[in-house]
Amino acid sequence: MRPFAYEQAGDSSAALRMTANRGASAQYLAGGTNLLDLMKIGVAKPVALVDIGPLRADHASISVDADGLHLGALVRMAEAAEHPDVLRDYPVIAQSLQLAASQQLRNMATLGGNVLQRTRCNYFRDPSWHACNKRDPGTGCAAMDGVNRRLAVLGTSAHCIAHYPGDFANALAALGAEVTLLSPEGTTRRILFEELHRLPGDTPHQETNLHPGELILGFHVPAGPWTRRSLYLKIRDRESYDFAQASAAVALAVVDGTIQQARIGLGGVATKPWRSHAAEAVLQGQRLDEALAHAAAEAAFRDAVTHGENAFKPELGRRTLMRALLQAATMEIQPNA
Amino acid sequence: MPDGKLFGQPAIRIDGRAKVTGRARYPSDEVVANPAWAFLVTSAIARGRIRGFDLQEARAVPGLLDILTHDNVGGEAEKPQPMSGGSTTPTLESDQICHDGQIIGIVVAESFEAAREAAHKVRVDYEVQQASASFDSPGAEEEVREAGEHKDYQVGDAEAAFAAAEVTIDARYGTPTQHHNAIELFTTTCEWRDGKLTVYEPSQFVYGLRGSLAKQLRMEPGDIHVVSRFVGGAFGSKGGITARTAWIAIAARRLNRPVKLVPTRDQGFTIATYRAETRHHIQLGATPDGKLTSFRHEGWEVTSRPSQYNVSGTETTARIYACPNILTKVNLVHADRNTPGFMRAPPDTPYMFPLESAMDELAAALNMDPIELRRINDTQTDPATGKPYSSRCLMRCYDEGAARFGWQRRDARPGTMRDGEWLVGWGCATAAYPANIGPAAARVTLSPEGRARVQIAAHDIGTGAYTVVAITAADRLGLELGQVVVEMGDTDLPAAGLAAGSSHTAGISHAVAKACEGIRARLAEAAVLSNDGPMAGLDPASLVLSAGMLRGPAGQSEEIQKALGRAASGVLEVYAENLPKGVPPDAMGKIYQGQMAMSRGHGREDAITYAFGAQFVEVRVHARTREVRVPRAVGAFASGTIVNPLTAHSQYMGGMIWGIGAALHEATEIDPREARYVNDNIAEYLIPVNSDVRSIEVIMVPEEDSQVNPLGIKGIGEVGIVGMNAAIANAVWHATGRRVRELPIRMEHLL
Amino acid sequence: MATDIMLTVNGGQHRLAVDVRTTLLDALRERLDLTGSKKGCDLGQCGACTVLMDGRRVLSCLTLAVAAQGAEVTTIEGLAGEHDPLHPMQQAFLEQDAYQCGYCTPGQIISAIACVKEGHANSADEIREYMSGNLCRCAAYPKIVAAVQQAKPLMKGR
Numbered sequence A: 001m002r003p004f005a006y007e008q009a010g011d012s013s014a015a016l017r018m019t020a021n022r023g024a025s026a027q028y029l030a031g032g033t034n035l036l037d038l039m040k041i042g043v044a045k046p047v048a049l050v051d052i053g054p055l056r057a058d059h060a061s062i063s064v065d066a067d068g069l070h071l072g073a074l075v076r077m078a079e080a081a082e083h084p085d086v087l088r089d090y091p092v093i094a095q096s097l098q099l100a101a102s103q104q105l106r107n108m109a110t111l112g113g114n115v116l117q118r119t120r121c122n123y124f125r126d127p128s129w130h131a132c133n134k135r136d137p138g139t140g141c142a143a144m145d146g147v148n149r150r151l152a153v154l155g156t157s158a159h160c161i162a163h164y165p166g167d168f169a170n171a172l173a174a175l176g177a178e179v180t181l182l183s184p185e186g187t188t189r190r191i192l193f194e195e196l197h198r199l200p201g202d203t204p205h206q207e208t209n210l211h212p213g214e215l216i217l218g219f220h221v222p223a224g225p226w227t228r229r230s231l232y233l234k235i236r237d238r239e240s241y242d243f244a245q246a247s248a249a250v251a252l253a254v255v256d257g258t259i260q261q262a263r264i265g266l267g268g269v270a271t272k273p274w275r276s277h278a279a280e281a282v283l284q285g286q287r288l289d290e291a292l293a294h295a296a297a298e299a300a301f302r303d304a305v306t307h308g309e310n311a312f313k314p315e316l317g318r319r320t321l322m323r324a325l326l327q328a329a330t331m332e333i334q335p336n337a
Numbered sequence B: 001m002p003d004g005k006l007f008g009q010p011a012i013r014i015d016g017r018a019k020v021t022g023r024a025r026y027p028s029d030e031v032v033a034n035p036a037w038a039f040l041v042t043s044a045i046a047r048g049r050i051r052g053f054d055l056q057e058a059r060a061v062p063g064l065l066d067i068l069t070h071d072n073v074g075g076e077a078e079k080p081q082p083m084s085g086g087s088t089t090p091t092l093e094s095d096q097i098c099h100d101g102q103i104i105g106i107v108v109a110e111s112f113e114a115a116r117e118a119a120h121k122v123r124v125d126y127e128v129q130q131a132s133a134s135f136d137s138p139g140a141e142e143e144v145r146e147a148g149e150h151k152d153y154q155v156g157d158a159e160a161a162f163a164a165a166e167v168t169i170d171a172r173y174g175t176p177t178q179h180h181n182a183i184e185l186f187t188t189t190c191e192w193r194d195g196k197l198t199v200y201e202p203s204q205f206v207y208g209l210r211g212s213l214a215k216q217l218r219m220e221p222g223d224i225h226v227v228s229r230f231v232g233g234a235f236g237s238k239g240g241i242t243a244r245t246a247w248i249a250i251a252a253r254r255l256n257r258p259v260k261l262v263p264t265r266d267q268g269f270t271i272a273t274y275r276a277e278t279r280h281h282i283q284l285g286a287t288p289d290g291k292l293t294s295f296r297h298e299g300w301e302v303t304s305r306p307s308q309y310n311v312s313g314t315e316t317t318a319r320i321y322a323c324p325n326i327l328t329k330v331n332l333v334h335a336d337r338n339t340p341g342f343m344r345a346p347p348d349t350p351y352m353f354p355l356e357s358a359m360d361e362l363a364a365a366l367n368m369d370p371i372e373l374r375r376i377n378d379t380q381t382d383p384a385t386g387k388p389y390s391s392r393c394l395m396r397c398y399d400e401g402a403a404r405f406g407w408q409r410r411d412a413r414p415g416t417m418r419d420g421e422w423l424v425g426w427g428c429a430t431a432a433y434p435a436n437i438g439p440a441a442a443r444v445t446l447s448p449e450g451r452a453r454v455q456i457a458a459h460d461i462g463t464g465a466y467t468v469v470a471i472t473a474a475d476r477l478g479l480e481l482g483q484v485v486v487e488m489g490d491t492d493l494p495a496a497g498l499a500a501g502s503s504h505t506a507g508i509s510h511a512v513a514k515a516c517e518g519i520r521a522r523l524a525e526a527a528v529l530s531n532d533g534p535m536a537g538l539d540p541a542s543l544v545l546s547a548g549m550l551r552g553p554a555g556q557s558e559e560i561q562k563a564l565g566r567a568a569s570g571v572l573e574v575y576a577e578n579l580p581k582g583v584p585p586d587a588m589g590k591i592y593q594g595q596m597a598m599s600r601g602h603g604r605e606d607a608i609t610y611a612f613g614a615q616f617v618e619v620r621v622h623a624r625t626r627e628v629r630v631p632r633a634v635g636a637f638a639s640g641t642i643v644n645p646l647t648a649h650s651q652y653m654g655g656m657i658w659g660i661g662a663a664l665h666e667a668t669e670i671d672p673r674e675a676r677y678v679n680d681n682i683a684e685y686l687i688p689v690n691s692d693v694r695s696i697e698v699i700m701v702p703e704e705d706s707q708v709n710p711l712g713i714k715g716i717g718e719v720g721i722v723g724m725n726a727a728i729a730n731a732v733w734h735a736t737g738r739r740v741r742e743l744p745i746r747m748e749h750l751l
Numbered sequence C: 001m002a003t004d005i006m007l008t009v010n011g012g013q014h015r016l017a018v019d020v021r022t023t024l025l026d027a028l029r030e031r032l033d034l035t036g037s038k039k040g041c042d043l044g045q046c047g048a049c050t051v052l053m054d055g056r057r058v059l060s061c062l063t064l065a066v067a068a069q070g071a072e073v074t075t076i077e078g079l080a081g082e083h084d085p086l087h088p089m090q091q092a093f094l095e096q097d098a099y100q101c102g103y104c105t106p107g108q109i110i111s112a113i114a115c116v117k118e119g120h121a122n123s124a125d126e127i128r129e130y131m132s133g134n135l136c137r138c139a140a141y142p143k144i145v146a147a148v149q150q151a152k153p154l155m156k157g158r
Helices: A012-020 A036-040 A051-060 A077-081 A085-090 A091-098 A103-108 A111-115 A168-174 A277-283 A290-302 A309-331 B015-019 B070-078 B112-120 B158-164 B206-217 B244-255 B266-270 B347-367 B369-374 B396-405 B465-477 B504-529 B560-567 B587-593 B645-664 B726-734 C024-030 C089-098 C105-117 C126-129 C141-155
Strands: A003-010 A026-029 A048-051 A062-065 A068-072 A178-182 A188-192 A215-222 A229-236 A246-255 A258-267 B036-042 B048-054 B064-068 B104-110 B125-126 B141-144 B165-175 B188-193 B196-200 B224-227 B259-260 B279-288 B292-303 B326-334 B417-419 B421-436 B440-448 B452-457 B484-488 B544-546 B550-551 B557-560 B572-578 B610-622 B628-638 B693-698 C003-009 C012-019 C050-053 C058-060 C072-074
Touching: A003 B396, A012 A026, A012 A048, A012 A051, A012 A215, A026 B465, A036 A168, A051 A068, A062 A085, A062 A258, A068 A085, A068 B572, A077 A229, A085 A091, A091 A168, A091 A246, A103 C058, A103 C105, A111 A168, A111 A215, A168 A246, A178 B572, A215 A229, A215 B104, A215 B279, A229 A309, A246 A309, A258 A309, A277 A290, A290 A309, A309 B165, A309 B550, B015 B544, B015 C089, B036 B244, B036 B266, B064 B070, B064 B112, B064 B244, B070 B244, B104 B244, B158 B165, B158 B279, B158 B326, B158 B465, B158 B484, B165 B347, B196 B206, B206 B224, B206 B244, B206 B587, B224 B266, B244 B259, B292 B347, B292 B587, B326 B557, B347 B369, B347 B421, B347 B726, B369 B396, B396 B421, B396 B610, B396 B693, B421 B726, B440 B465, B440 B587, B452 B465, B452 B504, B465 B484, B504 B544, B504 B550, B504 B560, B504 B572, B550 C072, B557 B560, B587 C072, B610 B726, B628 B645, B628 B726, B645 B693, B645 B726, C003 C024, C050 C105, C058 C105, C089 C105, C089 C141, C105 C141, C126 C141
Parallel strands: A003 A048, A026 A048, B036 B259, B196 B224, B292 B326, B452 B484, B628 B693, C003 C072
Antiparallel strands: A062 A068, A068 A215, A178 A188, A178 A215, A229 A246, A246 A258, B036 B104, B048 B125, B064 B104, B141 B326, B165 B279, B188 B196, B188 B259, B279 B292, B417 B421, B421 B610, B440 B452, B440 B572, B544 B550, B550 B557, B610 B628, C003 C012, C050 C058, C050 C072
């Protein structure tokens, strides 16, 4: 870790200004749980850290209204995971946070930082491996023919198969959430969360569509008749404190046994937070049974590409989605207001 | 057997308060004045040589003090000598690189942060050679392991018996690379004063560390002081000396200033040892009524290029069941890897997995209950040598464990026990571990206040050794536990051997008991010789110490303080050495010189001494997504005298949970092209977390064994893990019908 | 590069000049001689460095010392003085033998106290889940759960 300048920003405009002054390799520091570790192992090398902790005063609220769920970017994971309104109306959001990391990390990590969590591909996380297009563009990909049991099968390219390791972002993607961004010029824009992250393509080092210096202010999850019948199922080797081998975020609007609308997100299997529109289309207007769940799962993984050790992932992903769908269909809920 | 009142009574650890208040000083917690900080530079290739370094950027880091490489210090230290296996790979002695993550430089700076920055800025020009990662890698060299440290067994004609057998099992198994991953890192702090070196380093053998370091640095052992009062987990990893220590000592000497090293977690994967991957071929032949007629076990183990290290667990598997025809063989496969070493039940954990899996397969083939198959083949005589077991309560363990587990409710057909979405399976397996013991010395000092101080360079790696020593002394001296102070983990104290091989409790208890007997004898002699005392003229051998009194056979008694006053003018101090049966006469001297000396459970002339256990596991496998969980496990163990049931329970339980990790989670992944470890961190090298563990029941089956050693103590730290791999694999088979012969068992094997 | 900071630890104020890269863990251990908090991975993977910051359990290895200013930090040493009665959670760990080597123990105890105070100690399952961020290689887990259950009723009002 090289030395860096450290400044604390009292509010968002100060944060923008400080970052602009420090140039391209300044970074915002929120919870620090995925920035400090990457700095210690020599992957992240910011020249300046702008500590945005004090922005909690303005950007750490959680509210539910007719329009949906509003989450400030500085909300800590544990706060959203345990919020009674989130638990009742958006269980998939609460569960995706609750099933991630440990309570200590959830007490530190913010929602804005969490969606920007970097891959756990070990070839990326260890600079002593030369070949990593994500870390050092143009060097190649050591993972493609290497140890890749945890790596992605959806959204991969010939340049990168690194997986997106988070959970919450898959729920956001599934529910069609929007993210509010503050530009260095002080203007805000709202984009679909699904469009925040990029596919690796031939530029795997460019992970998001954030502009330089842009700051995430918060998230809006639109209301809908599917949010209460929702859950996050995470399949992992360990019972807790482990990244997903496969996960599914599922939300269903069901009337008289027929799925009016479905929202499907997938985790642990893709290069970015993943929404499966293909699976949703299979489900719409149908009655859920084993065969339909299977058809949706087939659709979700139709384009999967495997690389040896991770050959099991499409099958595990399909089964995970089927299990989540069948569980969501029968879960007891209070109907959406 | 001890006549003790404290032996077998649960006692809270005497070092417990220090541990729960954060005041226990582990070696990296020891205070040294104004330390400089070291950070290791390790190789990014597994095989080749260093053409040169570019140190310009590193030297420019503010606060940089020194950079050690083979160029400037290579000739100043010798390689350490491993406890087992002969030679090992180099570090800074030369430009050669023999494995991934080899220490190739040490950066020293004013702060940890500066040292880390500079280390990351060291540029290395490598001459890269193609490295061999493991089994099947091009360039890996296989050889038959010669009989030496470990033996092969040939009884009867196993091949012919197998060919003639009516029922056979012929299968191959594999176990993965595993790393200890104690939570404490491999820290070292070195400080020089007047030509004498003090080393603070977590160690399972402080005299071994001192002895090796003296040779490496060409010093007198007496000029080196090793301090390791608490050890933050070891499991074998802190038994042998690693190369880092000598270089940190040299770094401190060059600066004339204390130097502290706290290596990173990933460096711990390559600068110390690990459990190497193994392969096995097992052939069992049996009669239709379940009698074994043939047992063949061939093993393959990976080691480094120069090392002959191997664990040869066939020394255990050959003697578990009665069988007239036995043949064992072990092969070594040399690859470009760091040298493996002891890890919890080093031979037995990987080798009992195939045997106990094969026994389960045989039971299924015979349509016989797996416990009945073990009962039919149980023996009180070692089939490999014909010697008797000093004690063997395996079937009592099975019976008590089965009763507690509810084994009779098991439906033998696989895939039939289901609970909702979960497939349920029950499995069992035998655990066995040799009862080893080493020599040790202890000094006991009785003070005029009636308090005792026990000094012994033993090691508490979490086993409860401090408390075992206190219990032994209090028991023998007739004192309360609170009246005994224990000092350990320091080469200024009388020597005790390596805290490994489940030998330590037995070894140190006997030394402490012997020193205490010396105290009793001195008090008794003085008492019988004093004319004014109540015990004048009695036979000194008839006097005992109990409840703070020296007591005679007819109820005569005198306070211990008063008895002490007759024997000594101040304190009474006794030093004693204990040489257990089966060790050579010079063994104590060897320990003082830092060499290993141990009597092994399968090495004695008069008997085979082993602890046994029976382990039962319930697994749940999700019917759809196939993740495996272990809701409960029962282990019943017979390990002779249990000194402290409270800490013994923790040891057995910890061993069983290690087994859950070994069977389901733990595997160091190696890049096959570059022979480099990939998941070298504890987010991806998975060890069990709290929610992986539910009900773990431990049954201590009473066992008296006066032949194993006078106090009847067998070890307990390792036997708890031994049967778990197979018990879990057998339970997974029972749940799913799938026989997984490669560990760890993961969801992809069951999809 | 040195930065002057003020840390509030166990009720005391400490003025320090630190390298800005210094973590709270290293500041506690190497500067304030509060070595109870342990370094087991330095990457937020083991929980041995867990401390309380303003009552929340956090990982001191992933917290910059400079960013810890203004917060009330509580470490294992702050629970009971050298000759004081132990905190009920410490006493429970002692009595249940909820450790072996003791290295992860300070982090476990701090985490366990927070687990109770957060209201996450209502069942054995809940304790297991909420204590899963603290690795124990000796695997004292069942006894850690028992210790939390023992201490919980004794912590009312603390």
